[in-house]
Amino acid sequence: MTTMKQIAQATGVSVSTVSLVLNNRDKGRVKADIAERVRGQAKSMGYRPNPLARSLRTSRTGILGFISEEVATTPYAGGIIMGAQDAAARLGYMLITVSTDGVADEGRQIAALKRYGVDGFLYAKMYDRVADVPGSLAEPPVVVANASERTGRFPAIAPDEFAIGYDATRRLIDAGCRRIAYIGDKDPILAQGIRFRGYRQALEEAGLGYDPSLTVNVGFNQEAMTGVELMIRSARPDGFFCFNDARAWYVYEAAARRGLTIGRDWSVVGVDNHRVFAETLAPRLTTIALPHYEMGFWAATKLVSLIEKRTPNPAGSSRLGAPPTAHGCGDPGPDTLPTARKGFRRRHLTVTIPASRRIPCM
């Protein structure tokens, strides 16, 4: 690892000069030709700043702390981490991930992250809900992912559950379905109720009306299978909006038992948590995948923008530590969701920013 000292010696100047030049603070302070010599040496010696040493003075590490619940890390949060990771990398940041399994543990992990001087926190939840950001997360910037935040003091990004329910139902309506069932979750989690409202709204707009007998909220396994069977028998649906992949599975079995084919006899739209359906049955099943990757990407981008806003022209502004692809980091406003990669979706996301404007990104 080349150090500034080595460059200074090789160029015959002092470390301070090297520091000034390499941080682009040399304008009108260091003669142009000296600056060029320094830069040349730095490049030829392959100099990269040591972010840890730098952090000792600047208290900016270039590290983001990613906090998730233990269970969150698999399988849902994988996408969130990946998105956050991608965004962080292209902005020249690193991601330290911790997972917690309880309140006490969470406190310990947060303390540990602080000791490592993270510049900000990504607070991710396993499923969409109203989250309380721990008090110990007060100081550095915080962005909440896959949850809405109770107080509105922190930026948050979450699935737009209403839009998901609405869109799924609309697609079934557009496909010609007239008796659209909702296979929901027995647990009254946030998404369950809101997707259901989207479902009803779409039905009403289409003049189809809401038939309670077409709705069944189930858990798992045999009980769920039976519930779905009974509903099908009594209400005779021709289309299904399934709360998630597990529920879609029960409809598939019911169809197979009747010798029916999905996509011809019945239409199914399901929210696909595990991506296994989308991957293995794509041609036959219509799925809406939760935008986990996108949430992570947005959250990290937003977090970095907050960090760099706080320290207007940070020490690290030289971006020498950043990958070549790093670009200036504009604030990712709710209407400027970054295009992470092919297929980045803006749909089905809801962004909350502290000004408490809640803007659905459809």
Next chain:
Amino acid sequence: MTTMKQIAQATGVSVSTVSLVLNNRDKGRVKADIAERVRGQAKSMGYRPNPLARSLRTSRTGILGFISEEVATTPYAGGIIMGAQDAAARLGYMLITVSTDGVADEGRQIAALKRYGVDGFLYAKMYDRVADVPGSLAEPPVVVANASERTGRFPAIAPDEFAIGYDATRRLIDAGCRRIAYIGDKDPILAQGIRFRGYRQALEEAGLGYDPSLTVNVGFNQEAMTGVELMIRSARPDGFFCFNDARAWYVYEAAARRGLTIGRDWSVVGVDNHRVFAETLAPRLTTIALPHYEMGFWAATKLVSLIEKRTPNPAGSSRLGAPPTAHGCGDPGPDTLPTARKGFRRRHLTVTIPASRRIPCM
């Protein structure tokens, strides 16, 4: 954040004394009562060492670098990260995760990790295969997860594919199946061939013999469905060993179409990558979940043991930075797979250590 300086001032001693005491190097060097006063102050002021500052002297950061392929982060790698995370946390280490999408990017990410002074690397792969550890990973310790390593120079942990195939088949045999099908993967990936060998071995040991018409290797979607259907019609199996959850799905549909019930008419054992089957259909389906969490846990534990072996009595030995639950870190030999939490499985794992003894952990 309390610093040693503050403690020194409050106690009326020098920082060096504080450092000695807080690192438990005071034996026979600092008077016992002074040491006690220092310790008392440290505790009452809530002192925690600043690992970054410490690393400047010791070049030990307490950070592990977790490298995975981009796609790895979801959904499979979630479990590996989680296991590594858990092990790291209880040993007082942090995890920096990076994901890469190509060789060039991998190099950049590794360089970045090195700049952050990680103490070692976890090199994780998305699916079991023979991995080449990049040359740039030469220096700090490296442990490979979810893959075997070509040269045998690095410890590695991978699923014991043979045992998986063997056990799955055995269970079907024990359940009374006589015509056991193998629904494999069309791609000739490592696991595919080795699980198949385990399958054949179990058949032969049971005196059932191998019937090629009971084997079908399929891809996805309609093509897979058709392949499975044809095999079932011509070979009339009564039990199925499915390469993964996607393949199990095709058997389920086939059963449902015939009005058959899994667990009564047919038996199915499948490897469950996504855990969705195990979660939602547990009572009816027998699944073997790949021990992702366990691989991550073992790999991180092994890595830490290598790190601490290199630096016999490291600066961080005070464990002051470690969570209360941290214990001394014994080398996790192949026969001492740590018990991460309830249900930690030793089965279906193969460990390779540089002495190149390859010991299946069954």
Next chain:
DNA sequence: CTGAAAGCGCTAACAC
């Protein structure tokens, strides 16, 4: 314009 010097928090020789 440039360099010397101090210091971030901590560790490790080496004096006393």
Next chain:
DNA sequence: GTGTTAGCGCTTTCAG
């Protein structure tokens, strides 16, 4: 036994 000193790599006054 304890304090002094130097220095890890870097930033940031402040002299010159």
